[in-house]
Amino acid sequence: MLELLVAETRIADLESALRRAQAAALTDTLTGALNRRGFDQAHEREAARSRRNARPLALALIDLDDFKRLNDTLGHQAGDQALIHLVRTLRSALRPSDVLGRFGGEEFVLMLPDTELDEAVTALTRFQRQLADCRVTGNGVALTFSAGVVVQAPGESLAESIERADTATYAAKRAGKNRVFSG
Numbered sequence: 001m002l003e004l005l006v007a008e009t010r011i012a013d014l015e016s017a018l019r020r021a022q023a024a025a026l027t028d029t030l031t032g033a034l035n036r037r038g039f040d041q042a043h044e045r046e047a048a049r050s051r052r053n054a055r056p057l058a059l060a061l062i063d064l065d066d067f068k069r070l071n072d073t074l075g076h077q078a079g080d081q082a083l084i085h086l087v088r089t090l091r092s093a094l095r096p097s098d099v100l101g102r103f104g105g106e107e108f109v110l111m112l113p114d115t116e117l118d119e120a121v122t123a124l125t126r127f128q129r130q131l132a133d134c135r136v137t138g139n140g141v142a143l144t145f146s147a148g149v150v151v152q153a154p155g156e157s158l159a160e161s162i163e164r165a166d167t168a169t170y171a172a173k174r175a176g177k178n179r180v181f182s183g
Helices: 002-025 036-053 067-074 076-093 117-133 158-174
Strands: 057-064 099-104 107-113 145-151 180-182
Touching: 036 057, 036 099, 036 107, 036 158, 057 067, 057 076, 057 117, 057 158, 067 076, 076 099, 076 107, 076 117, 107 117, 117 145, 117 180, 145 158, 158 180
Parallel strands: 145 180
Antiparallel strands: 057 107, 057 145, 099 107
């Protein structure tokens, strides 16, 4: 009987370790946001649900403004703190159904299920205000971001949607930064 209890405890420990390893494989180690693999998996599930229920699926590409200058003037640690601050601020404002992933560098992708384009633009604009109202701890830097927002079209791949959002993000940057454009 004791051997059985020891074996069950060992199995539970191994299952817990496996869950932690799986989570780590899908998460950006710096920010805690999903990494691209994690975001891709979340998108597959959410896109299938969106198709089944004939509901919109909004995606936003968020790019921190002047991130290179921040890194160059205050150092990479300040840049890391800015990325962490962005994720914390966004997470505090997101709905439980929203999904945030680090796309690369200072770019993040946000999935907003059951959200029409105008609602998504409004939400991103609200996130911008919240970010501007809360400075980065330690260095007092105020952050801004530019974003491109799209609603995934029927039959459109994630890569195609991200490309449209990226085009809108660059248009927002060219228009003066700290803007949200739809694509």
